Amino acid sequence: MQTRIAPRFENTTEMAEADAILRSCVHCGFCTATCPTYQILGDELDGPRGRIYLIKEFLGGAPASRASLKHLDRCLTCRACESTCPSGVRYARLAEIGRAQLEKDIPRPALEQLQRSVLRAVIPHPERFRLALQLGNLCKPFLPEALARKVPELPRMTPVSAPAGVSAVSVRQPSVLALAGCVQSVLTPQTGAALEQILDRLGYAMITPPEAGCCGALSLHLNARAEAHDYMRRNIDAWWPYIAAGAEAILVSASGCGSMVKEYGEALQDDPDYAEKARQVAALARDPSEWLLEHLEQLPLDHQERGPLAFHSPCSLQHAQRVLGQVEKLLQRAGYALTAVADAHLCCGSAGTYSILQPELSRQLRQQKIDALQQGQPCSIATANIGCQLHLQGGTDLPVRHWLELLAEAMQPEKS
Ligand code: SF4
Ligand code: SF4
Structure with missing residues (x-):
């Protein structure tokens, strides 16, 4: 072009x-x-080629318009277009750069700015997020039904994390690092517990430094790039002593966060103090399925046959990380019968904060996805990202779980 x-x-x-x-x-x-x-x-400007055209025009000197920002806001950043593109166009990176410049020329209305600020001030901070959920649950009886259904219930389990003050020298070898994440650590701590259990059976210590937190993706997608970079630097500082002590990998069980950590090197490439560390951290980041497949023969699976299961591969797993078929292979080896899912490349509509900022489009996409997932009459649905898990659960009575929980359940009981 x-x-x-x-x-x-x-x-x-x-x-x-x-x-x-x-x-x-x-x-x-x-x-x-x-x-x-x-x-x-059905509008060309609500597709990747049209959005690329809008960014090209704007960066070429055309005046900014609110309509252009609207078309970019409707993008899920699902990156299905990147998987399809024969020319390797890095659409998501272009959209990030274009949106940041466009927002400088077209400030958002005050209410939109407030909404985005609240999301950034609450979600990446587990304690604030937990408090907001407690308040939401208290107010549920007084909310309209549609709104009340959006407030997830808090689990009774406590979040899983390494005890504060674990030092690199005291780490049992071999070891891997894990990211507890912000939303996942509050709402589904059983995912981290399942990963820890599996790793333990393989003889690995899982280290979750409490100083690490939000991966930065939420801030980045809301165009608060300096804030996102600060989260990334904080995580690198938290992980670095353990990497220096020989931690083999960084396993990120929420695929949305995993795709972000894998891009730390690119995000911090202009930071002279962190560029090299960020590159090394990104190289160590793995989806747990990638790492576990390398240890498949050592997994103590019980080889029982299990009921039909539909797997939803999040966009962050299949399009951003290009991890294709690995989770499915692990689940099949664990005895689950996977059902066919039509249009598996399409987004479920969760997409970070998209379900809050673009509720109507998000709801339509969820219904399409639920219909496709339920077509094969599964007993339950598995996925790999907390955002998709919560979003899908809001639209179906079938249990929607992280695949790591299902894999942990398929292991032989420990010998006493
Ligand atoms: S990222 Fe997804 S929603 Fe955005 S243009 Fe590409 S395919 Fe469309
Ligand atoms: S497929 Fe790739 S090259 Fe073709 S229009 Fe889309 S982004 Fe451009």
Whole structure:
């Protein structure tokens, strides 16, 4: 694609990157066919090729418009378009750069800004998030039914984390690091517990430094990039002593967070103090399925046959991390019969805060996904990301669980 970056944007490494991405698009439109928002709205500007065109025009000097921002806001950043694109166009990175510049010219209305600030102030902080949920649950009887259904119940279990003050030298070897995450640590601590149980059976210590927290994805997607980078630096500082002491990998059980940690190197490439560490951290980050497949023969599975199960592969797993088929292979080896799921490449509509900021599109996508998942009459649904898990659970009576829980249940009982 012919591009021209307007003089006011020139001379930054980021703009050079945007220019290179724009040039890599040959405008073929293959990506449009697999874009969930294009499929629902049928408007070229609500598909990847149209959004790329809008960013190209704006960075080329065309005036910013609220309509352009609206089309970019409707994007789920699901990255299905990247999986489809034959030219390797890095759409998500371009959208991040374009949206940041566009928002400088077109400030959001005060109410939208407030909503985004509240999300950033609450969700990445487990204690605040827990308090907000407690308040939400108290108010549930007084809320309209549609709103009340959106407030998840707090589990009775306490979050799993390493005791504060665990030192690198006291770590039992071999070991891997894990990220407790913000939402997952509050709402589904059983996911971290399942991973810890599996690792223990393989002879590995799981270290979850309490100083690590939100991966930064939520802030990044809400265009608070400095805040996102601060979260990333904090996590790198928390993990670094354990990496230096020989931790073999960083296993991130929420695939949305995993895709973020794998991109720390790119996000902090211009930070002279953290660029190299970020690159090393990103190289160590793995989805647990990638790591466990390498230890498949050592997994003490009980080899029982289990009821039909539908697996929803989150966009962050299949499109961002390009982890394809690994979880399915582990579940099948654990005895689960997987049902066929049509249009498995399509997003469920969760997409971070998308379900809050774009509720109508999100609801439509969820219904499509639930219909596809239930088509094969499974007994339950498995997924790999807390956001998808909660979102899907809000639309079905079938249990929706993290696949790690199901794998942990399929292990032989420990010999006493
Ligand atoms: S992003 Fe890729 S698939 Fe889409 S129009 Fe450009 S080159 Fe074609
Ligand atoms: S990221 Fe997803 S929603 Fe956004 S343009 Fe690409 S396919 Fe469409």
